[in-house]
Amino acid sequence: MTKRESNGAANSGMNRRGFLARGGALSGTLLLGGCDGLFRNDLVQRILASADSLTEAVQRALLTPESLAREYAPEDISADFKANGSINPDTPDYRKLAENDFKDWRLTVGGLVETPLTLSLEDLRGMPARSQITRHDCVEGWSSIGKWTGVQLSRVLDQAKLKENAKYIVFYCYDDLGRGDTEASRYYESIALPDAYHPQTILAYDMNDETLPIPHGAPLRVRVERQLGYKMAKYIRSIEAVESYDDIRGGGGGFWEDRGYAWYAGI
Ligand SMILES: Nc1nc2c(c(=O)[nH]1)N[C@H]1C(S)=C(S)[C@@H](COP(=O)(O)O)O[C@H]1N2
Ligand SMILES: [Mo]
Numbered sequence: 001m002t003k004r005e006s007n008g009a010a011n012s013g014m015n016r017r018g019f020l021a022r023g024g025a026l027s028g029t030l031l032l033g034g035c036d037g038l039f040r041n042d043l044v045q046r047i048l049a050s051a052d053s054l055t056e057a058v059q060r061a062l063l064t065p066e067s068l069a070r071e072y073a074p075e076d077i078s079a080d081f082k083a084n085g086s087i088n089p090d091t092p093d094y095r096k097l098a099e100n101d102f103k104d105w106r107l108t109v110g111g112l113v114e115t116p117l118t119l120s121l122e123d124l125r126g127m128p129a130r131s132q133i134t135r136h137d138c139v140e141g142w143s144s145i146g147k148w149t150g151v152q153l154s155r156v157l158d159q160a161k162l163k164e165n166a167k168y169i170v171f172y173c174y175d176d177l178g179r180g181d182t183e184a185s186r187y188y189e190s191i192a193l194p195d196a197y198h199p200q201t202i203l204a205y206d207m208n209d210e211t212l213p214i215p216h217g218a219p220l221r222v223r224v225e226r227q228l229g230y231k232m233a234k235y236i237r238s239i240e241a242v243e244s245y246d247d248i249r250g251g252g253g254g255f256w257e258d259r260g261y262a263w264y265a266g267i
Contacts, residue, residue: 067226068199068200069132069135069226070135071132072133072134073133076133076145077133077145077146077208078146081144081145081146081207081208081216082138082142082144083216084138084140084142084229085177085187085230085234086173086177086234086235087214087215088214088215089175089176089214089235091175091176093174094174094235097174098214098218102219103121105120106118106120107119107120107124107203107220107236107237107238107239108237108238108239109239109240109241110238110240110241111170111239111242112163112165112241112242113160113163113166114161114162114163115160115161116160117156117159117160121205124150124203124205124220125151127151127156128152128155129149129150129151130149130150130199130200131148131149131206132200132202132223133145133146133147134146134148134225136229137267138228139228139229139230139265146207147207147208147209148204148206148207148223149202149205149206149207149209150203150204150205150220150223151203152199152201152202152203153169153196153197153202153222154197154201156203157196157197162193162241165243166241166242167192167193167242167243167244168190168191168192168193168241168242168243168245168253169191169192169193169196169240169242170188170190170239170240170241170242170248170253171188171190171222171233171236172186172236172237172239172240173186173187173188173189173234173236174186174237175187175234175235177255178255184249186255187234187235187255188233188248189222189231189255190248190254190263191224191231195224195226195227198224200226201224202222202223203222204217204220204223217233217235220235220236221233221234221236222236226266226267227265227266228265230254230255230256230261230265231254231265
């Protein structure tokens with residue numbers, strides 16, 4: 001893949017034939033097992049096995065071009081992208097990192113991986129980047145369009161090498177949205193491998209061509225473009241590969257899921 005890849009299917013007004021041609025190219029990639037080995041056959045098998053409900057299986061379309069979220073044109077970018085949930089975390093560890101412009105921030109990648117990683121922002125910026133202009137839909141009923149740039153999560157996971165039994169990717173955040181001042185009341189989220197390996201799932205460090213601002217999740221937030229806003233963890237501290245999220249916090253797989261929201265929030 002090229003250093004900067006972008007999917008122009010939506011904003012170029014591609015016709016159906018062009019769209020199908022893209023689809024052919026994508027499935028060709030799958031069959032050849034190319035694309036940096038992202039779509040190895042065993043991974044595809046595990047992805048299919050990890051779909052934990054029919055709705056989820058139906059909504060997942062990782063293996064078809066329709067699975068790509070629509071991408072917009074630069075002129076569609078919202079002048080005022082709403083910031084929601086935590087907008088300025090006040091936990092002491094986050095304040096300290098923010099004061100030093102996140103120079104000391106490190107992303108740890110662990111759990112069910114062969115090679116645990118510790119990555120700085122520089123490391124992440126040094127990896128191949130992807131930009132996409134997408135619409136963010138919040139469960140509360142508002143939407144905004146923004147441009148996101150970052151590294152595909154798949155690249156980071158491939159560097160860490162997922163173990164055979166890894167099924168979910170968990171994001172732990174710095175903000176204490178639960179206001180309980182304990183580890184357990186901090187924001188967290190989880191996604192399954194099909195979303196983790198989706199080409200538009202990126203760890204974003206830039207928004208609208210500028211460094212990701214604090215209200216939107218500095219220094220790093222995930223974009224999971226086929227799901228609702230609450231799945232897109234901001235203020236990421238660490239990433240963990242797990243077989244199950246049953247034993248994490250309330251067992252729902254996320255801060256809001258533990259409070260009744262659906263774990264799979266497809267749109
Ligand atoms: N760490 C963290 N991530 C979070 C939240 C939060 O409060 N804390 N809110 C979620 C919700 S409900 C939405 S809609 C989006 C908001 O992202 P934005 O502030 O960039 O609009 O972030 C999601 N990720
Ligand atoms: Mo939201």
